[in-house]
Amino acid sequence: MSDNILSLTLEHLLLVSLAVLAASLIAIPTAIWSQRNPRAGSLVLKLTDIIQTIPSLALFGLLLPLPLIGGIGAKLAVFVLFLYALLPILRNTLLGLDGISAEIRESAIALGMTPIQVLREIEIPLAAPSIVAGLRIATVTTIGTATVAAAIGAGGLGVLLYRGLATVETELLLAGALPAAALAILADQLFQWIEDKLSTSRRPR
Amino acid sequence: MDRRQALHLATAALITSCSRTDNLTVGAKNFTEQDILGEILTRHLAKQLGTPPKQRLHLGGSFLAHQALIDGAIDLYPEYSGTALTACLKLPLVKDAKQVFTQVKQAYSSRHKIEWGWPLGFSNTFAMVMRKDEADKLSIKTLSDAVRQRSDWRIGVGYEFEQRPDGWRSFVQSYPLKTGGNLRTMDLGLIYRALGANEADLVAGNSTDPALTDPRFLALDDDLNFFPPYETCLAVREAALQRLPNLRPALDKLAGSISVAQMRKWNAQAVNEHMSPGAIASAFVEKL
Numbered sequence: 001m002s003d004n005i006l007s008l009t010l011e012h013l014l015l016v017s018l019a020v021l022a023a024s025l026i027a028i029p030t031a032i033w034s035q036r037n038p039r040a041g042s043l044v045l046k047l048t049d050i051i052q053t054i055p056s057l058a059l060f061g062l063l064l065p066l067p068l069i070g071g072i073g074a075k076l077a078v079f080v081l082f083l084y085a086l087l088p089i090l091r092n093t094l095l096g097l098d099g100i101s102a103e104i105r106e107s108a109i110a111l112g113m114t115p116i117q118v119l120r121e122i123e124i125p126l127a128a129p130s131i132v133a134g135l136r137i138a139t140v141t142t143i144g145t146a147t148v149a150a151a152i153g154a155g156g157l158g159v160l161l162y163r164g165l166a167t168v169e170t171e172l173l174l175a176g177a178l179p180a181a182a183l184a185i186l187a188d189q190l191f192q193w194i195e196d197k198l199s200t201s202r203r204p205r
Numbered sequence: 206m207d208r209r210q211a212l213h214l215a216t217a218a219l220i221t222s223c224s225r226t227d228n229l230t231v232g233a234k235n236f237t238e239q240d241i242l243g244e245i246l247t248r249h250l251a252k253q254l255g256t257p258p259k260q261r262l263h264l265g266g267s268f269l270a271h272q273a274l275i276d277g278a279i280d281l282y283p284e285y286s287g288t289a290l291t292a293c294l295k296l297p298l299v300k301d302a303k304q305v306f307t308q309v310k311q312a313y314s315s316r317h318k319i320e321w322g323w324p325l326g327f328s329n330t331f332a333m334v335m336r337k338d339e340a341d342k343l344s345i346k347t348l349s350d351a352v353r354q355r356s357d358w359r360i361g362v363g364y365e366f367e368q369r370p371d372g373w374r375s376f377v378q379s380y381p382l383k384t385g386g387n388l389r390t391m392d393l394g395l396i397y398r399a400l401g402a403n404e405a406d407l408v409a410g411n412s413t414d415p416a417l418t419d420p421r422f423l424a425l426d427d428d429l430n431f432f433p434p435y436e437t438c439l440a441v442r443e444a445a446l447q448r449l450p451n452l453r454p455a456l457d458k459l460a461g462s463i464s465v466a467q468m469r470k471w472n473a474q475a476v477n478e479h480m481s482p483g484a485i486a487s488a489f490v491e492k493l
Contacts (some may be wrong), residue, residue, distance in 0.1 A: 057392060057394065057395075060392070060395060061394070061395060061398055064395065064398050064399065064404065065398065065401065070402065070404075071402070071404050072361070072389050072391060072399050072404040072405065073389075150390070150391075151391055151392035151395065152391050152392070152395065153361075153389040153390050153391045162364040162390075162392075163364050163367070163368055165265050165266065165269070165364070166268060166363070166364040166365040166368055167266075167268050167365075167368050168269050168271075
């Protein structure tokens with residue numbers, strides 16, 4: 001584990017990207033499934049709500065002894081960040097899908113579209129802005145929470161924060177906090193740009 | 206209740222809490238033992254002085270507690286002599302306990318107008334701990350054995366130990382453990398979990414940790430005497446001692462009142478039996 005800010009920033013980005021990527025791969029399909037099975041879906045949502053309320057250190061302590069995901073290092077850190085990223089993506093995807101009126105679905109079916117086609121051609125494109133908004137929240141918040149990865153030796157900018165806290169050295173604290181803030185702003189801008197793209201492409205020309 | 210009312214209420218609460226600044230603030234660091242000592246100080250002083258002191262417990266580490274004491278955010282807190290010497294006052298390592306005590310006392314007084322003293326009766330040194338079965342298998346009893354017998358140590362430490370002058374960097378100069386670059390820095394609260402889960406082979410804990418009563422773990426002997434003495438004392442702002450004439454005699458009553466065995470037992474009660482530090486402190490202060 002190198003100590004300079006650049007490599008710690010890259011490590012941080014890697015932790016965040018892996019966690020958000022994994023969370024979207026799980027949360028988006030789960031949201032689609034939940035929308036079709038509202039009762040089970042609300043249970044899934046409650047579960048992700050509960051996960052969100054468990055402090056990260058407690059989660060680390062609980063999961064550390066487990067095989068496969070446990071242990072000291074990046075694996076467990078990514079898993080915990082993944083758990084935290086599930087809720088915003090799940091909720092926003094669901095919100096986007098719920099916002100599609102029944103008439104649109106019915107007319108698509110009346111036109112002879114199969115359920116898969118309805119999903120691909122109608123539902124996903126219409127829910128896309130909401131899904132992207134969910135990814136945006138998940139990414140920006142994960143950049144912040146990823147600093148706890150340093151609590152289990154997984155690196156990232158939290159290392160500088162933890163060291164700065166332990167030694168009351170403001171320079172060290174800032175060396176960790178400023179790049180993390182910059183990353184969050186950059187990520188936010190990136191998703192803003194994607195959202196703008198999506199909304200202009202949907203506007204009738 | 207509208208927003209303005211809420212604001213008024215909050216301001217009122219803030220003012221009443223500030224009006225007690227003529228009082229005393231007890232500080233402590235962020236681990237179980239300090240939680241208990243902080244509660245003992247608070248309850249003992251409440252009884253002796255008649256008014257309960259304010260609390261700022263669980264401060265995030267030695268450096269932070271030291272800063273709070275200098276700034277006057279707290280008036281006193283329990284500190285360990287070796288920590289005061291190297292981490293707070295940044296003086297060179299000394300091994301003799303008496304010398305450490307006088308050096309710390311002088312430096313605190315001349316630099317920061319802080320009085321050092323009231324040794325509580327026990328020391329809390331660093332303890333390098335490994336799994337007992339492994340230690341038996343490799344016949345490791347001392348830290349020198351540890352250097353000799355194994356070449357792929359995975360070492361778990363907290364961020365403070367990683368950074369302190371009497372921590373990792375000078376430790377490996379005395380005990381050149383072969384780690385393959387594998388220092389695993391983590392939250393201090395997780396080190397024994399990491400050791401138990403076989404995620405680390407040697408962790409830097411403290412001699413009063415209740416985990417040391419666990420038969421699975423073994424604290425290795427510091428055979429080269431690397432660690433300085435860590436006698437538990439109180440660091441108190443001189444201004445507070447002048448402001449409150451009853452403070453000194455009250456603190457004198459605490460000196461020498463806590464043994465190592467007692468402290469370890471309290472730590473175990475707090476960690477294993479989930480007794481609150483406040484309840485432990487109450488029972489002790491009543492009998493004092």
